[in-house]
Amino acid sequence: MSGGFREAVIDLDAVSANVARLREIVGTEHVMAVVKANAYGHGAVECARAALAGGADWLGVADISEGIALREAGVDAPVLAWLHDPDEDFAAAVAAGLDVGISSRAQLEAAAAAGAPGRPASVQLKLETGLSRNGIPASEWEAVVARAHELEESGAIVVRGLFSHLSNASPDDDRAAIAKFTWGVERAEAAGLRPELRHIAASAAALSLPESRFNLVRFGLAVYGLSPFGAASAAELGLRPAMTLRGRVAAVRRVAAGTGVSYDYTYRTEAETTLALVPLGYAEGIPRHASGRGPVSIAGKRYRISGRVAMDQFVVDVGNAEVEVGDEVVLFGDPATGVPGADDWAEAADTINYEIVTRLGGRLRRTYRGGAA
Numbered sequence: 001m002s003g004g005f006r007e008a009v010i011d012l013d014a015v016s017a018n019v020a021r022l023r024e025i026v027g028t029e030h031v032m033a034v035v036k037a038n039a040y041g042h043g044a045v046e047c048a049r050a051a052l053a054g055g056a057d058w059l060g061v062a063d064i065s066e067g068i069a070l071r072e073a074g075v076d077a078p079v080l081a082w083l084h085d086p087d088e089d090f091a092a093a094v095a096a097g098l099d100v101g102i103s104s105r106a107q108l109e110a111a112a113a114a115g116a117p118g119r120p121a122s123v124q125l126k127l128e129t130g131l132s133r134n135g136i137p138a139s140e141w142e143a144v145v146a147r148a149h150e151l152e153e154s155g156a157i158v159v160r161g162l163f164s165h166l167s168n169a170s171p172d173d174d175r176a177a178i179a180k181f182t183w184g185v186e187r188a189e190a191a192g193l194r195p196e197l198r199h200i201a202a203s204a205a206a207l208s209l210p211e212s213r214f215n216l217v218r219f220g221l222a223v224y225g226l227s228p229f230g231a232a233s234a235a236e237l238g239l240r241p242a243m244t245l246r247g248r249v250a251a252v253r254r255v256a257a258g259t260g261v262s263y264d265y266t267y268r269t270e271a272e273t274t275l276a277l278v279p280l281g282y283a284e285g286i287p288r289h290a291s292g293r294g295p296v297s298i299a300g301k302r303y304r305i306s307g308r309v310a311m312d313q314f315v316v317d318v319g320n321a322e323v324e325v326g327d328e329v330v331l332f333g334d335p336a337t338g339v340p341g342a343d344d345w346a347e348a349a350d351t352i353n354y355e356i357v358t359r360l361g362g363r364l365r366r367t368y369r370g371g372a373a
């Protein structure tokens with residue numbers, strides 16, 4: 001068994017079950033699984049298939065190139081891509097049958113230029129409702145929807161959806177954004193558009209603010225079995241973390257009291273003890289910021305990293321426990337099984353669970369359990 005040296009094990013059945021559970025919670029006509037950034041570090045193609053098997057009927061990505069990669073892997077479900085190069089030529093997106101999110105008049109014209117009667121560009125217009133990222137400003141919305149209607153009549157585009165994105169700053173801020181979005185939907189309809197999809201909610205709002213659901217919600221983090229907010233844990237929401245991040249003890253040494261450990265000796269042993277070497281480092285996306293704090297489970301017992309996280313490895317003082325070379329080390333997984341969760345790592349690194357899973361890479365091997373494959 002050489003597996004598990006540096007490994008992220010992804011449970012695809014958990015991904016499918018999470019999507020089924022989320023569908024049941026929100027009850028919307030459509031559910032989009034967001035698989036951008038390699039499915040938050042979980043593997044885009046595998047997770048896209050598992051999410052579709054769980055009942056998602058849309059996939060979401062940031063970049064068109066991510067959508068094309070799904071098509072090249074044979075995923076033919078509807079896909080929306082919403083963040084574009086300033087010089088984006090939408091021809092590749094149209095050829096791949098991707099929907100493109102439109103955040104400016106210039107993008108609308110570029111999409112129309114890539115479409116033609118018989119093969120229109122399928123677009124979804126994004127209204128800026130207060131996140132201050134991309135989206136068409138409210139002041140330009142009526143002119144843009146009027147132009148979109150004209151382009152739709154010409155056969156160059158089809159306006160399949162209207163959308164926006166929330167700040168999650170507070171329920172009141174989100175309600176204010178929803179009110180702006182509702183205004184935008186009305187103005188688009190007044191201009192003659194009849195978009196099939198209307199959506200504004202990602203995981204947090206979809207789960208906590210029912211009026212945000214419209215007829216599609218975009219679930220990212222929750223698909224992977226993590227909770228987007230402190231108010232409810234993933235387990236309380238009926239979700240199961242899909243990723244287990246693990247490694248194998250690469251070396252063990254018995255050392256005397258007062259031994260300095262790892263760069264800069266930020267940790268020194270208090271007594272004679274055993275040190276275990278774990279072969280994951282910041283090259284794999286283990287946050288160096290979690291030095292001295294990140295939790296691990298070795299042979300079923302919980303420890304914290306001792307000293308600095310290095311590029312390739314870190315050390316754990318396991319006291320007098322009988323740890324051997326080759327033992328499994330779990331950095332995080334499903335807390336219901338007694339191991340630390342991604343949330344514990346987020347706390348140890350002063351960040352959010354989103355970042356903990358998404359930043360993983362380097363020499364990490366991803367392996368998959370369950371799923372249709």
Ligand SMILES: *Cc1c(COP(=O)(O)O)cnc(C)c1O
Pocket residue numbers: 034036082165201202203204218219220221222228
């Ligand atoms: C990333 C993203 C999502 C998914 O957000 P989660 O909080 O992970 O559910 C949804 N919509 C847009 C526009 C995004 O960029």
